[in-house]
Amino acid sequence: MSTQVLFGQLLVGLINGSFYALLALGFAIIFGLLGIINVAQGTFYMIGAFGGWMLLNYAGIGYWPALILAPLIAGVIGMALEKTLISRMYKLDHIYGLLLTYGLMMFIMGAFIWFYATAPRPYPVPPELGGGYNLGFMFLPKYRAWVVVVSVVFCFATWFVIEKTSVGRNLRAATENPMLTRAFGINVPALLTFGFGVGVALAGLAGVLAGPIKNVTPLMGGELVIVVFAIVVVGGMQSILGAIITGLSLGVLEGLTKVFYARGSDMVIFVVMVIVLLVKPAGLFGKEK
């Protein structure tokens, strides 16, 4: 096997891992704060990608503004859904939130298929990021390097905000004891809406980044969310750092499996999930109850 193939798959793994990390991070924030298992996380990834495609094709707005706008659009849609529908689930068992977001996923995906069918739509790589670097042992396309860098930066920026700032402090307090946090004058319901918006905006960001690499189609989020779910379980359902590290590393593991045992690459993440559930049910970074 050539090093070209090895590093090529490593890069593919890192890119997938970047998307996993962004989606899993959003998922963990939403689950921790709202207690909602957001099955529609992949849908917001698709909305981000489609948002970018629509901005370009209907409004002539290019990649760079879309990188900001599409996640914002996903976030605003998310906040509207939280206010109108998801907030009604908080007093119920987790399963109701899961069912509601599952329904939302099917509805939104169905609506996109109705209007756009499932044929993939290409999204061009922005000219500034065309071409690549010849590293000797492999060819590194600029755009792919960019995706990894942006994802990692956003993941760790989000982690920093949650762990080190006053907004993050309020979010952590609201996650741990919502009622008492309200009694300290903090508007927790507004914070929940905001948290949901941030969580889905991260998925939207992954979607815009994915546009030029993966084709834009209404189906793109559906498969991804199952992998993301496994990653969140491995990392620990509420763990922010766990979601980021597990997302990136399982993406790489998946890429490496393609090199060494291609047939196993689709299931390796789930095998890891099963092992982790058996050995450490709260997840690698989760706290045992």
Place this chain on the structure above:
Amino acid sequence: MADALSLSIKDLQAFYGDSHVLHGVSLDVAAGEVVTIIGRNGAGKTTTLRAVMGMLERRTGSITLGGKEVIGAAPERIARLGVAYVPEERGIYATLDVTENLMLPRKVNDRGMSLERIYKLFPNLYERRGSQGTRLSGGEQQMLAIARVLRTGASLFLLDEPTEGLAPVIVQQIGAAIELMKQEGHTILLVEQNFRFATRIADRHYVMERGRIIDQIPRAEIAARESQIQQYLGI
């Protein structure tokens, strides 16, 4: 001196799920007054404080703060009117360190204590400022729970058994902090099982039993009614 808030509760009914916990509680705390609610476990003392704080789903009757009706208000709104709450279980956050626990409650105005002053008052907390909140000892957690509400500039304090299960030396320190709040003219509604502690600082006592206020004892009558009080508390 701060403009302390007065509290007036009239015919308060409160429920936990299907169980009816408060049956028409009425009490008044004047601005700057220190009042305790005493009574046995399960009498409804904690529920009364939680109802004032807006933390119960179902409550009816009237609760006014400085004349303003808040029976239907959300907890964050009540807090922003200048009410501070120290819960019985202390409510220290495990995911926040000591300083973050202190900084969490939203400031109501600029009349509260500075962080430096709070740390001067509670040197133990300063030493452990970077520790996870729940790593502190029980006494330190109670100090933190009280210290936490001194920063906000609130003027009505609801304190739920601040001395419960603490060593005498720590009770003294907590007592000094409450004394300080009183001197600054704040209004305090205190739930306390430790009657000796309560009599030292309170102007008046309400006695609660089975979700009702059954008696009221002014400071001057405490000595004369000692045996009756002991009976109320089941000592």
